[in-house]
Amino acid sequence: MEKTHLFRADQLASGYDDKIILKNINLEIPSNKISVIIGSNGCGKSTLLKTLAKLIKPSSGDVTLDGKAISKIPPKKLAQILGVLPQSPIVPEGITVSDLIGRGRFPHQSLFSGWSKKDYEAVAEAMEIMNVTEFADLDIDELSGGQRQRVWIAMALAQQTDILFLDEPTTFLDITYQVEILDLLTDLNRKHGTTIVMVLHDINLSARYGDYIFAIKNGRLVSEGAPQEVITDSLIHEIFGMKCVVIDDPVSHTPLVVPSGRYHSHNNAD
Amino acid sequence: MNRFPVFGKKSDFHLPKNFKTTLVLLILLLIVSIIVSLLFGARAINMQELIDGLFYPGRDSHGANIVRKRVSRTIFALFCGAALGVAGALMQAVTRNPLADPSILGVNTGASLFVVFGIAFLNITSADQYIWLALFGAGITAIFVFGIGSLGRGGATPIKLVLAGAATSAALSSLVTAIMIPSTYAMDQFRFWQIGSVGSGTWDSIITFIPFLAIGLLIAFITAPALNALALGDEVASSLGVHPSFLRFCAAFGGVLLCGAATALAGPIGFIGLLATHLMRLILGPDLRFVIPMSALAGAIILTISDVVGRLVGSPGELEVGVVTAFIGAPILIFLAKKSKVRSL
Numbered sequence: 001m002e003k004t005h006l007f008r009a010d011q012l013a014s015g016y017d018d019k020i021i022l023k024n025i026n027l028e029i030p031s032n033k034i035s036v037i038i039g040s041n042g043c044g045k046s047t048l049l050k051t052l053a054k055l056i057k058p059s060s061g062d063v064t065l066d067g068k069a070i071s072k073i074p075p076k077k078l079a080q081i082l083g084v085l086p087q088s089p090i091v092p093e094g095i096t097v098s099d100l101i102g103r104g105r106f107p108h109q110s111l112f113s114g115w116s117k118k119d120y121e122a123v124a125e126a127m128e129i130m131n132v133t134e135f136a137d138l139d140i141d142e143l144s145g146g147q148r149q150r151v152w153i154a155m156a157l158a159q160q161t162d163i164l165f166l167d168e169p170t171t172f173l174d175i176t177y178q179v180e181i182l183d184l185l186t187d188l189n190r191k192h193g194t195t196i197v198m199v200l201h202d203i204n205l206s207a208r209y210g211d212y213i214f215a216i217k218n219g220r221l222v223s224e225g226a227p228q229e230v231i232t233d234s235l236i237h238e239i240f241g242m243k244c245v246v247i248d249d250p251v252s253h254t255p256l257v258v259p260s261g262r263y264h265s266h267n268n269a270d
Numbered sequence: 271m272n273r274f275p276v277f278g279k280k281s282d283f284h285l286p287k288n289f290k291t292t293l294v295l296l297i298l299l300l301i302v303s304i305i306v307s308l309l310f311g312a313r314a315i316n317m318q319e320l321i322d323g324l325f326y327p328g329r330d331s332h333g334a335n336i337v338r339k340r341v342s343r344t345i346f347a348l349f350c351g352a353a354l355g356v357a358g359a360l361m362q363a364v365t366r367n368p369l370a371d372p373s374i375l376g377v378n379t380g381a382s383l384f385v386v387f388g389i390a391f392l393n394i395t396s397a398d399q400y401i402w403l404a405l406f407g408a409g410i411t412a413i414f415v416f417g418i419g420s421l422g423r424g425g426a427t428p429i430k431l432v433l434a435g436a437a438t439s440a441a442l443s444s445l446v447t448a449i450m451i452p453s454t455y456a457m458d459q460f461r462f463w464q465i466g467s468v469g470s471g472t473w474d475s476i477i478t479f480i481p482f483l484a485i486g487l488l489i490a491f492i493t494a495p496a497l498n499a500l501a502l503g504d505e506v507a508s509s510l511g512v513h514p515s516f517l518r519f520c521a522a523f524g525g526v527l528l529c530g531a532a533t534a535l536a537g538p539i540g541f542i543g544l545l546a547t548h549l550m551r552l553i554l555g556p557d558l559r560f561v562i563p564m565s566a567l568a569g570a571i572i573l574t575i576s577d578v579v580g581r582l583v584g585s586p587g588e589l590e591v592g593v594v595t596a597f598i599g600a601p602i603l604i605f606l607a608k609k610s611k612v613r614s615l
Binding site: 017053074075076084090092095099100103104109155156159 | 492496502508
């Protein structure tokens, strides 16, 4: 498959200013799969995603794409292979859905090329996949949170990259929209073979939608693998510091984490 | 599979909805503003004098000579307006601040400081000497502001640039006052320059202006698509292959050239950068590939018409265009802001 890429991090450390958040990360992103980075608040999962995406410069170590350091790949070239949707992009006021999505074509356009047929098709296809075609002429302000998020993802899709990074694409959305967006991303992965790496808050959705899980604690990669291998009572207790019971998800037969707090736990009373 | 109606008329997002109408309208307004600028002034001109002045260099009459002077003045006003309109659009995109105008990066104040320094200590009196001093001042200030704004985490972020610009501007304007106060001569000269006017627009100043205008507009044209990406935030811009700090530097450089040159030759003229770009954004939406060139047109029209208004209101003398743009611009801007329709970036 030509869309297959080798994306690795070696001895990676990174952080903000002098504060090192990530330490000694070695990983390889499974190509053409959906990977999910999980961990508690402030553990460095967003920092990891941003460092892999070249949004933060690593303080040491390398991120390589097909054997080449991403810092050495010309930015526009990299942007044709790797797309990133950060957590809080800015919406220019008064921008229409089609204009916003169209801006994802920037890496494919040169100064004098203008809008080619390919650009129009890419935008049309991205709208189709994210099911926002009917909104093309609307202002972004007129959309609901879930619709807006689909538009942003469509913007990243218009970029037509083989690899797509998303930082918490479902945060602040109702459960219905969370599932909808994850379904659409899965469509993208299954139909187009797009390698997806995302940070998710919800462990159960991570276990259901992720083919592969990276678990981060205090800036270190503590476990990785298929959800069934990684998401266990002991690991969840280790990274979230919370007791829980992991059962089989009756819908997807993936691990389902049932938290046990101090109240309402009948098991404790037994 | 392809239901996307982009090839139809309804949503050809390559062009903003109102683009064609606006373009036609602006071109008509441009023609009107050129005509009124040639016809009206302290002394009204009749058709015969206009034709003589424009097409028969041999015919010498008082009216024809006035027309000839007004030709250079009009061209100069159009150029200044276009430069200020585009400079405003660039500065706003760079700082992602809808209220940024060239003064936000301290550019105007930097230019003023160097000009007043030249007047007070170097005996400089002519426009072709002003331009280098003013540009140098504008450039140094922009680099300084950029340097300070880039310190620390995240490089030159909009908020740090605006803060650095405001602080530098305040410091420099107190220096301007400090140099000016002890010298009556400098104060007189500088006062004349400080109220912007295009009345001094001669062929010489137009020729001096052209290279700066051309390079500045070229930079604006080249950076517009990347600035569109920058409008979505630094992280999205990076992921689209843009280098945010480098882009900001290039676009700000273009803005400094345009507004520095215009300021040097005409004195500080306010509000054009804000007014032209806000009107265009209101009508066309936020796509800078269209807002930038249309702001050039709009800026040219607004400045030229303001100049005509100044000549008519101030008759038999004239009111400097800087005063007129402030008078026309301020209420319109307040009106726009109150309608809360001022497009933020």
